[in-house]
Amino acid sequence: xxVKKTIISVVxxxxxTSLSTxxxxxxxxxxxxxxxxxxxxxxxxAFPGTGNEGVITARYTVxxxxxxxxxxxxxxxxxxxxxxxxxKNIAAWTFTPGxxxxxxxxxxxxxxxxxxxxxxxxxxxxxxxxxxxxxxQSIADKDFAAARDTINDMLAKExxxxxxxxxxxxxxxxxxxxxGDPFAALEASKLATxxxxxxxxxxxxxxxxxxxxxxxxxxxxxxxxxxQQGEVLSAWQQLDAISDAxxxxxxxxxxxxxxxxxxxxxxLLQLGKIVANGHWEHVPSRRIFTVADVREGSLNKVVAxxxxxxxxxxxxxxxxxxxxxxxxxCKLDFQGSNGTLFTVYEFAQ
Numbered sequence: 001x002x003v004k005k006t007i008i009s010v011v012x013x014x015x016x017t018s019l020s021t022x023x024x025x026x027x028x029x030x031x032x033x034x035x036x037x038x039x040x041x042x043x044x045x046a047f048p049g050t051g052n053e054g055v056i057t058a059r060y061t062v063x064x065x066x067x068x069x070x071x072x073x074x075x076x077x078x079x080x081x082x083x084x085x086x087x088k089n090i091a092a093w094t095f096t097p098g099x100x101x102x103x104x105x106x107x108x109x110x111x112x113x114x115x116x117x118x119x120x121x122x123x124x125x126x127x128x129x130x131x132x133x134x135x136x137q138s139i140a141d142k143d144f145a146a147a148r149d150t151i152n153d154m155l156a157k158e159x160x161x162x163x164x165x166x167x168x169x170x171x172x173x174x175x176x177x178x179x180g181d182p183f184a185a186l187e188a189s190k191l192a193t194x195x196x197x198x199x200x201x202x203x204x205x206x207x208x209x210x211x212x213x214x215x216x217x218x219x220x221x222x223x224x225x226x227x228q229q230g231e232v233l234s235a236w237q238q239l240d241a242i243s244d245a246x247x248x249x250x251x252x253x254x255x256x257x258x259x260x261x262x263x264x265x266x267x268l269l270q271l272g273k274i275v276a277n278g279h280w281e282h283v284p285s286r287r288i289f290t291v292a293d294v295r296e297g298s299l300n301k302v303v304a305x306x307x308x309x310x311x312x313x314x315x316x317x318x319x320x321x322x323x324x325x326x327x328x329x330c331k332l333d334f335q336g337s338n339g340t341l342f343t344v345y346e347f348a349q
C-alpha cells in the first residue's frame with residue numbers, strides 16, 4: 001500500500017516559499033502554452049570521423065535570446081575528441097527562442113544525438129566480424145555469461161563503427177535475456193536501436209533495416225515484460241515508421257495493453273532497475289509519481305530534467321512528487337546503486 005502525500009523535499013533554485021503552495025497555484029491556473037525553440041543555424045551537426053565512428057547525445061539550454069549554454073555530454077558511443085568538437089559546435093548554434101504563453105523563455109535540457117561517420121555505408125570492423133561466430137556459439141551453448149563477457153570486451157576495445165556498436169548491443173540483448181535480466185536486455189536494445197536526425201530529414205539508425213525490424217519488435221516485448229508501457233508505445237511507433245508489415249497477434253496484444261493502461265485513470269505501475277553507471281532514465285507518462293518497493297540496492301535521488309526546470313528530488317519512501325505543468329516536458333533520472341530494483345507508480349491526478 002502507498003499513500004499520496006505532500007511533496008517533502010525538492011532541491012531547486014526557487015524561493016523559500018513552500019513548493020506545495022506553488023504547485024497548488026500552478027495547478028489552479030490554465031495549462032501554459034509551450035512553443036519549443038526552432039533551429040536557425042546548426043552548423044556542425046555532422047562532421048567526419050577520424051578512424052572511429054560515434055553516436056553521441058548532448059544536452060544543452062536554448063536561452064531566451066536564441067543562443068545556447070550549459071552543454072553537457074550524456075554519453076553513447078563516444079570519445080573525448082568528438083565531445084570537445086560537439087561542445088564547440090553547439091555553443092555556436094542559434095535558435096528562434098522557445099516561448100511560454102507567447103513570451104521568449106529559456107528552455108533547459110534540450111537534447112541532440114550526433115552520428116559521426118567515416119563512411120556513408122554501414123560497415124563491420126574486422127575484429128567484430130571475427131567475434132560474431134564465437135559469440136553466437138556461446139549463445140547456442142547457453143553459455144550466456146561467456147557471451148556477455150566477450151561482448152563487453154569487444155565494446156571496450158574493438159568497436160570502431162556505429163554498426164559494430166549496434167550489433168554488439170543487439171547480441172547483448174540475447175545474452176542478458178539468457179541470464180534472466182530483462183531490464184539489462186532492454187537497456188542494451190535501446191543502445192542497439194539508437195537513432196539520430198538525418199541531415200536530409202528523417203531518422204537514421206545504426207542497424208541494417210532487416211536487423212532493426214527484429215530489434216524493435218524485441219524491444220516492444222522486453223518493455224511489456226517489465227511493464228514500461230510508455231516504452232512499449234515508443235518502440236512500436238519507431239517500428240511502425242520503418243515497416244509496412246502488420247503487427248502479429250502478440251504485438252497487437254502488448255500495444256493494446258499499453259494503450260489501455262496509459263488511458264486508464266488507475267495508477268500506472270512500471271518496474272525499474274538501475275542496470276549500470278548508477279542511473280536509470282524514464283520518460284513519465286503522467287505528472288504525479290511515487291517510488292515503492294526499493295530492493296536489492298539503494299535509491300538516492302531522482303533528478304527531473306524538464307524544459308523549464310531541473311529538480312533534484314531526494315528519495316524518501318512513501319512520498320509523491322508532482323511535476324507542475326509549468327515545468328514542461330520532463331525526463332526522470334533515477335540514481336542509486338547498480339542492481340537496485342523498484343516500482344514507479346504514476347497517477348492521473
